[in-house]
Amino acid sequence: MKMGAGRGMIVGLLMMMVVVVAVEGGSREYEYDDALSYGYYHGNCPQLEGIIHRKLHNWFKNDSTLAPALMRLHFHDCSVRGCDASILLNHKGSERKAKASKTLRGFQVIDDIKSEVERVCPKIVSCADILTAAARDATVAAGGPFWSVPYGRKDGRISLAKEAESVPMGHEKITDLIELFQSKGLNILDLVVLSGAHTIGRTSCDSLQFRLYNYKGTSKPDPTIDPKYLNFLRRKCRWASEYVDLDAVTPKAFDVQYYKNLQKKMGILSTDQMLYSDSRTAPLVSAFASQSSVFHHQFAASMVKLGNIQDFLADQHSEIRLNCNYVNK
Numbered sequence: 001m002k003m004g005a006g007r008g009m010i011v012g013l014l015m016m017m018v019v020v021v022a023v024e025g026g027s028r029e030y031e032y033d034d035a036l037s038y039g040y041y042h043g044n045c046p047q048l049e050g051i052i053h054r055k056l057h058n059w060f061k062n063d064s065t066l067a068p069a070l071m072r073l074h075f076h077d078c079s080v081r082g083c084d085a086s087i088l089l090n091h092k093g094s095e096r097k098a099k100a101s102k103t104l105r106g107f108q109v110i111d112d113i114k115s116e117v118e119r120v121c122p123k124i125v126s127c128a129d130i131l132t133a134a135a136r137d138a139t140v141a142a143g144g145p146f147w148s149v150p151y152g153r154k155d156g157r158i159s160l161a162k163e164a165e166s167v168p169m170g171h172e173k174i175t176d177l178i179e180l181f182q183s184k185g186l187n188i189l190d191l192v193v194l195s196g197a198h199t200i201g202r203t204s205c206d207s208l209q210f211r212l213y214n215y216k217g218t219s220k221p222d223p224t225i226d227p228k229y230l231n232f233l234r235r236k237c238r239w240a241s242e243y244v245d246l247d248a249v250t251p252k253a254f255d256v257q258y259y260k261n262l263q264k265k266m267g268i269l270s271t272d273q274m275l276y277s278d279s280r281t282a283p284l285v286s287a288f289a290s291q292s293s294v295f296h297h298q299f300a301a302s303m304v305k306l307g308n309i310q311d312f313l314a315d316q317h318s319e320i321r322l323n324c325n326y327v328n329k
């Protein structure tokens with residue numbers, strides 16, 4: 001008994017160290033990334049961040065659900081061909097038309113910011129940079145951490161619906177997620193902390209219905225759902241088109257309740273809940289559940305890494321789009 005408690009404490013301490021070391025490692029990685037820079041628009045569009053901030057303030061005043069929507073839009077953008085605003089292109093067969101993009105929102109917010117930015121600093125600021133900064137401001141507006149955004153992304157000219165189908169939808173295995181993140185230069189720590197974005201926002205019932213009645217052909221629900229929570233979800237999700245909060249306890253607060261929910265079998269997406277059953281990710285879930293400031297600090301560091309994903313092969317064709325919906329003529 002005594003030995004067990006002692007070992008538990010050591011494991012706890014080790015976990016804390018892993019997280020702290022990883023936090024520091026994360027920030028080192030982006031500090032010396034010279035492809036993007038913090039002062040990129042200081043000379044030619046110093047008003048940029050002010051415009052984005054003011055516009056978002058007005059949008060969020062009327063509809064606070066746009067904050068999580070913009071964070072997710074940024075994730076989907078960066079997941080395909082890097083953060084190049086390819087998700088915003090609005091033509092037949094583009095990423096935006098993919099099944100995985102069906103419930104994405106916030107496009108009109110980016111369009112509104114872009115038109116003001118074009119009025120003040122024409123042909124200078126990319127849609128990819130605007131979306132990245134909007135995701136940061138959305139995080140802060142939701143009560144999450146602030147971080148400085150490095151700028152200088154270009155807008156891609158290629159956007160293919162079939163590539164967007166690789167964005168995870170909640171039914172993947174943890175190994176799939178780890179490999180996907182690794183292919184973008186993100187590690188397991190980034191995966192666990194960025195999944196913490198699900199502390200706010202909502203999901204369509206479509207994304208979880210497979211867990212509620214006939215999980216993996218067993219004619220039974222997913223056994224990793226708490227029975228009371230299962231009843232609640234079954235009531236809320238009579239139709240695939242309904243929506244339900246990702247964090248059932250504190251849906252509007254950017255806090256560590258998301259991780260606490262996983263410990264109580266109240267993860268809504270299967271991929272969320274599995275973070276707590278996989279031995280590679282579970283210790284990090286426990287660490288974040290009990291250390292709010294570590295979560296906030298690491299979330300900021302990993303968001304910078306997410307925003308720095310670039311597809312260098314696409315660079316020669318990229319541009320500063322004039323309208324985020326279309327490539328330039």
Ligand code: HEM
Pocket residue numbers: 065067068069071072075103105168169170171177191194195197198200201202203204205206207246269271
């Ligand atoms: C790790 C893999 C991830 C999976 C499997 C995943 C999956 C999902 C799914 C299925 C939804 C609900 C979609 C719907 O049916 O409406 C969702 C929503 C959301 N996701 Fe993720 N996601 C992941 C990572 C991320 C990351 C990295 C971020 C941002 C940093 C993020 C931010 C969000 C937000 C904020 C929402 C709520 C959107 C809203 O309220 O409109 N997700 N995610």
